[in-house]
Amino acid sequence: MGLMEQWREKAYSQTTEPGALRRFWDDYFLKEKAIYEELLKDPDQAVTGTVKELAEKYGITVMEMTGFLDGIQESLKVPNDIENLEEDSKVSLDFDNEKLYMNMVEAKAEWLYGLPAWDDIFSKEKQEELYKLQKASHTYVREEKKIGRNDPCPCGSGKKYKNCCGRVS
Helix, strand or coil: CCHHHHHHHHHCCCCCCHHHHHHHHHHHHHHHHHHHHHHCCCCCCCCEEEHHHHHHHHCCCHHHHHHHHHHHHHHECCCCCHHHCCCCCEEECCECHHHHHHHHHHCCCHHHHCCCCHHHHCCHHHHHHHHHHHHHCCCCCCCCCCCCCCCECCCCCCCEHHHCCCCCC
């Protein structure tokens, strides 16, 4: 069983007692936050290494690093082959700043997109713009402008809407 499979089995277990799973995630999120604080100090530096080397660098287990790689995957400039990860697999944490910020917003990870380090990367205005852009990207219900009775009919007849398609029989 590959590392990613093991991670998903552990992190999303249906058999683990809910309290234990909650503690697992609380502990993981603290470690994840610490890694992002470190990465955001120099966001333009592409951090690379094996899964095991990066786990040691950030003081976490290989399994936790696997979870971190799963979480950052969609924000990377060049995605890693996370489905086939092994301890000695070479990986990169070279992320796109805007994508990372927006993915943190999408995940509702306020403890991550609210990190003070973002203030050194983006202005408050830019952070707000990215936040709104991400939120708007999932707005599926958009009201169309209503056709007024005296507006030209959208069918192209040249008549007023009330005298064409909007006629009440």
